[in-house]
Amino acid sequence: MNELLIQNVRPAGQEVADILIREGRIAAIKAGLDAPGVPTEDGGGAIAIPGLVEAHTHIDKTVMGMGWYPNAVGTALKAMIDNERRARTELGLDPHRQSMRHALALIGAGTSHIRTHVDIDTDHGLSIVEGVFATREALKDEIDIEIVAFPQSGLLARPGTTELIDAALAAGADLVGGLDPCGMDRDPKGHLDTVFALAEKHGKGIDIHLHEIGDLGAFSLEMIFERVRAHGMQGNVAVSHAFCLGMNDWQRSQALIDQVAELDIAILTVGSPSIEVPSVKRLLGAGIRLGAGCDGVRDTWNPWSRADMLDRTRIIALKNNLRADADVETALSLSTTVGASVMRVADYGLAVGCDADLTLIEGETLAEAVVDAKPRRLTVKRGRVVARDGVALREAP
Numbered sequence: 001m002n003e004l005l006i007q008n009v010r011p012a013g014q015e016v017a018d019i020l021i022r023e024g025r026i027a028a029i030k031a032g033l034d035a036p037g038v039p040t041e042d043g044g045g046a047i048a049i050p051g052l053v054e055a056h057t058h059i060d061k062t063v064m065g066m067g068w069y070p071n072a073v074g075t076a077l078k079a080m081i082d083n084e085r086r087a088r089t090e091l092g093l094d095p096h097r098q099s100m101r102h103a104l105a106l107i108g109a110g111t112s113h114i115r116t117h118v119d120i121d122t123d124h125g126l127s128i129v130e131g132v133f134a135t136r137e138a139l140k141d142e143i144d145i146e147i148v149a150f151p152q153s154g155l156l157a158r159p160g161t162t163e164l165i166d167a168a169l170a171a172g173a174d175l176v177g178g179l180d181p182c183g184m185d186r187d188p189k190g191h192l193d194t195v196f197a198l199a200e201k202h203g204k205g206i207d208i209h210l211h212e213i214g215d216l217g218a219f220s221l222e223m224i225f226e227r228v229r230a231h232g233m234q235g236n237v238a239v240s241h242a243f244c245l246g247m248n249d250w251q252r253s254q255a256l257i258d259q260v261a262e263l264d265i266a267i268l269t270v271g272s273p274s275i276e277v278p279s280v281k282r283l284l285g286a287g288i289r290l291g292a293g294c295d296g297v298r299d300t301w302n303p304w305s306r307a308d309m310l311d312r313t314r315i316i317a318l319k320n321n322l323r324a325d326a327d328v329e330t331a332l333s334l335s336t337t338v339g340a341s342v343m344r345v346a347d348y349g350l351a352v353g354c355d356a357d358l359t360l361i362e363g364e365t366l367a368e369a370v371v372d373a374k375p376r377r378l379t380v381k382r383g384r385v386v387a388r389d390g391v392a393l394r395e396a397p
Contacts, residue, residue, distance in 0.1 A: 237266070268292070
């Protein structure tokens with residue numbers, strides 16, 4: 001029945017109240033609730049927030065639990081991609097086992113929804129996405145996983161990849177991915193035409209990685225605008241990173257931001273410390289749906305990231321110079337309500353009638369909870385406790 005009474009919590013940091021859950025949904029939020037026969041949890045005065053939303057990650061890539069990976073590749077994008085493709089085989093990286101480890105770490109950290117980009121290439125065929133399909137099924141009662149069929153190694157540059165993406169979408173991938181139309185395939189028209197054609201064929205949304213900076217990124221983004229209009233895909237396209245929106249040419253970037261808003265294109269940011277990124281306040285001020293993610297976590301690219309959206313919120317806030325409590329709360333919204341809007345999550349929130357997806361975080365205020373990022377006291381998915389004290393109840397493989 002997924003019934004639960006969580007006592008002594010502060011919804012969104014406000015006054016102490018209890019939360020009653022019936023049939024996996026929030027039935028009441030008020031002080032002094034009584035529900036005879038319903039299992040009870042003591043929230044210990046923690047802050048209750050909706051489940052965290054990880055809207056940009058790669059759960060198939062992590063080497064968590066496999067020992068330290070000594071990175072000797074550097075930071076050139078194509079070199080990192082080529083190295084990763086080889087390393088999967090050399091390391092014996094099992095996509096189901098590793099994606100389980102990553103997803104369970106996110107559950108422990110209070111996450112209720114994931115959008116993950118899963119590599120599809122001609123070296124590995126559909127084996128990687130099939131592993132993540134298995135993880136999605138295994139964890140369907142503990143976390144929602146949305147899968148992007150992602151041509152990490154290029155689409156047109158590696159013949160046969162388009163057909164593999166097509167097959168992955170037919171098999172159950174949720175969105176079509178794309179990557180740097182100029183930089184990777186060196187054929188922006190062909191790349192984007194293929195991505196949008198696949199989306200139209202399968203009735204799926206799109207999420208495109210766009211690392212290209214400055215005018216090159218602006219050119220690719222304008223080509224995306226053209227296709228959103230031509231295919232009538234307003235509200236169904238996201239662009240991840242979109243570094244070009246952080247360019248120093250304010251008028252140029254504002255013109256792009258205005259079109260992003262007009263076409264209801266969502267933007268996903270990870271607050272990358274090493275490059276200019278879109279301004280959180282500018283994008284939210286323009287009415288753009290803006291989500292956040294940890295990107296890759298402990299993989300062959302990067303040893304730094306953690307599978308923790310409070311930690312990522314802190315990074316994004318630092319990158320955007322968000323210091324006031326209200327601004328830190330705005331950063332947190334990218335990992336909760338605003339991030340949920342990117343993924344079009346239905347019945348999300350901390351209100352009566354919403355799905356009972358929530359987590360308890362420690363702090364006097366929301367801002368302090370973000371700054372300290374202490375282990376989550378409790379994570380609940382549709383009324384079922386799935387993690388305690390920062391650790392998922394299901395043991396990682």
